[in-house]
Amino acid sequence: MPASRMWRDHELKESYDVVIIGGGVHGLATAYYLTKLGVKNIAILEAKYIGFGGSGRNTAIIRSNYRTPEGIAFYDHSVKLYEQLALDLDFNVMFSQHGHLTLAHNERGVTGLRERAHTNQLMGIDSRLIQPREIQELCPMMNVFGPQRYPIQAALYHPPGGIIRHDAVVWAYARGADRGGAHVHQLTEVNDIETPNGAVSAVVTNRGRIKTGIVLNATAGYASTICDMVNIPLALETHPLQAFVSEALKPWLHHVIVSSTLHIYISQSDRGELVSGAEVDDYLSYSLRGTLAFAEGGATHLLELFPFLANVKMLRQWAGLCDMTPDYSPIMGPVDEIKGFYITVGWGTYGFKAGPASGHLMAQCIQSGKTPKMLEPFLNSRFLRDQLVGEKAAASVSH
Amino acid sequence: MSLQLNCPNCGVRPVWEFHYGGPLKSRPTQDASAEAWTSYIYHKPNPRGDQKEWWYHRSACKLWFLAERNTQSNNVHTTQRFGAEESK
Ligand SMILES: Cc1cc2nc3c(=O)[nH]c(=O)nc-3n(C[C@H](O)[C@H](O)[C@H](O)COP(=O)(O)OP(=O)(O)OC[C@H]3O[C@@H](n4cnc5c(N)ncnc54)[C@H](O)[C@@H]3O)c2cc1C
Numbered sequence: 001m002p003a004s005r006m007w008r009d010h011e012l013k014e015s016y017d018v019v020i021i022g023g024g025v026h027g028l029a030t031a032y033y034l035t036k037l038g039v040k041n042i043a044i045l046e047a048k049y050i051g052f053g054g055s056g057r058n059t060a061i062i063r064s065n066y067r068t069p070e071g072i073a074f075y076d077h078s079v080k081l082y083e084q085l086a087l088d089l090d091f092n093v094m095f096s097q098h099g100h101l102t103l104a105h106n107e108r109g110v111t112g113l114r115e116r117a118h119t120n121q122l123m124g125i126d127s128r129l130i131q132p133r134e135i136q137e138l139c140p141m142m143n144v145f146g147p148q149r150y151p152i153q154a155a156l157y158h159p160p161g162g163i164i165r166h167d168a169v170v171w172a173y174a175r176g177a178d179r180g181g182a183h184v185h186q187l188t189e190v191n192d193i194e195t196p197n198g199a200v201s202a203v204v205t206n207r208g209r210i211k212t213g214i215v216l217n218a219t220a221g222y223a224s225t226i227c228d229m230v231n232i233p234l235a236l237e238t239h240p241l242q243a244f245v246s247e248a249l250k251p252w253l254h255h256v257i258v259s260s261t262l263h264i265y266i267s268q269s270d271r272g273e274l275v276s277g278a279e280v281d282d283y284l285s286y287s288l289r290g291t292l293a294f295a296e297g298g299a300t301h302l303l304e305l306f307p308f309l310a311n312v313k314m315l316r317q318w319a320g321l322c323d324m325t326p327d328y329s330p331i332m333g334p335v336d337e338i339k340g341f342y343i344t345v346g347w348g349t350y351g352f353k354a355g356p357a358s359g360h361l362m363a364q365c366i367q368s369g370k371t372p373k374m375l376e377p378f379l380n381s382r383f384l385r386d387q388l389v390g391e392k393a394a395a396s397v398s399h
Numbered sequence: 400m401s402l403q404l405n406c407p408n409c410g411v412r413p414v415w416e417f418h419y420g421g422p423l424k425s426r427p428t429q430d431a432s433a434e435a436w437t438s439y440i441y442h443k444p445n446p447r448g449d450q451k452e453w454w455y456h457r458s459a460c461k462l463w464f465l466a467e468r469n470t471q472s473n474n475v476h477t478t479q480r481f482g483a484e485e486s487k
Pocket residue numbers: 021022023024025026027045046047048049050051052053054055056057058059060061062188189190191218219220221222226241242243277318319320321322344347348349350351352353354399
């Protein structure tokens with residue numbers, strides 16, 4: 001990574017107007033949009049390196065065909081920002097909107113997709129239910145009509161969905177934030193947050209203490225470790241999510257394919273590698289090691305859809321940490337308990353696509369001190385109000 | 400990292416035989432506040448370190464039991480029946 005050319009190193013200043021913890025897409029996008037709003041005295045503190053977290057480990061699926069009106073409006077905002085991102089940041093982020101297919105293998109699955117298609121259409125999203133014949137036309141290499149344990153009955157087709165070069169997005173936001181005046185500090189770990197009288201006053205790091213009135217927790221899988229410093233309990237738990245890539249093949253797969261029943265999703269990257277993953281490991285863990293069980297399970301399920309891949313080699317597998325909420329929706333905005341403490345967490349297995357929208361809205365929220373309307377459904381207080389934004393059906397396997 | 404758990408009935412088995420049941424929490428009393436109940440239902444301690452937690456031996460004896468595990472290393476320190484002495 002050409003760090004020196006992309007963003008500069010700085011000494012830690014004694015104070016910043018805003019301190020952002022976490023150098024992933026959410027922290028960096030928020031910093032970038034803050035600089036555009038004229039807030040420039042910002043530090044982004046990253047314990048390791050830019051993109052160490054989920055932002056450098058995800059499978060880069062972008063889409064807006066969610067289930068709830070709140071979720072759909074929010075993710076649609078993000079897709080639209082992504083469509084302009086290469087221009088906006090003057091960096092090729094390789095956004096390829098080649099279409100997204102969610103398969104249903106039983107009646108209940110078809111009903112769920114039909115509900116989503118209708119809600120999507122009402123919200124102006126290009127999304128519709130298609131039958132096996134059309135699925136086969138879109139994806140001739142898939143085993144649609146052959147023998148299958150769970151025959152394919154229909155699919156939700158979302159043409160604007162696709163994949164992006166995730167590293168490019170993160171680096172471009174870091175460069176954009178740097179050019180806007182923000183300081184990107186790598187190898188800078190937050191160890192404590194001082195909040196005398198219920199308001200943020202300083203952040204303690206391995207490189208020294210920084211005075212600040214505003215802190216944003218954008219640490220995804222590590223969100224609880226930061227919120228523990230200020231005694232804010234969170235409705236989330238950290239689970240590893242694994243993925244793998246195959247050796248590179250000639251281009252043959254022109255859509256993202258997802259099947260919740262088979263616990264698998266797959267796309268082909270611009271380099272030709274097949275990129276595939278499943279659901280999170282179902283137990284809390286901060287470990288980043290992959291498992292054989294996952295590799296075996298993934299390969300087995302993939303072969304049901306694409307038997308001809310039997311001799312293709314798996315190149316590598318890895319894991320990242322996901323901050324899973326009970327409703328599969330994020331938690332964004334200020335917290336009621338501490339003045340100046342903001343969070344953008346709960347990004348689970350689906351947060352990369354949300355980076356631009358969350359950054360854009362969190363920047364407005366921090367700069368104006370007012371919560372933008374689109375963020376209101378996702379406030380931390382929704383759990384106390386028992387008003388969850390249920391996206392499990394649309395986000396558990398399809399990230 | 401994958402891990403193994405010592406089921407108090409069946410002995411050491413791979414993790415995929417089990418279902419993780421979340422942290423051991425104490426239940427609020429009937430007359431506790433709405434906040435206390437909300438917190439009980441939704442909030443997770445989510446420690447990066449040791450946790451006492453529930454496991455269910457889904458693929459075998461169907462026992463719910465407790466384990467103490469480090470969530471960073473996945474080392475399982477002890478497992479025990481609910482309310483019983485530690486078995487490992
Ligand atoms: C395998 C996998 C596949 C995925 N696929 C998709 C997908 O297809 N589509 C999608 O939309 N999403 C996907 N996701 C989810 C997505 O990657 C995340 O939701 C998103 O990247 C979170 O971004 P973030 O900026 O909030 O956090 P991260 O990118 O995780 O960054 C958090 C950063 O905080 C830093 N940090 C932690 N503690 C401290 C501290 N004390 N001090 C300073 N810094 C600290 C960490 O080092 C880390 O770099 C996937 C995730 C994984 C793991």
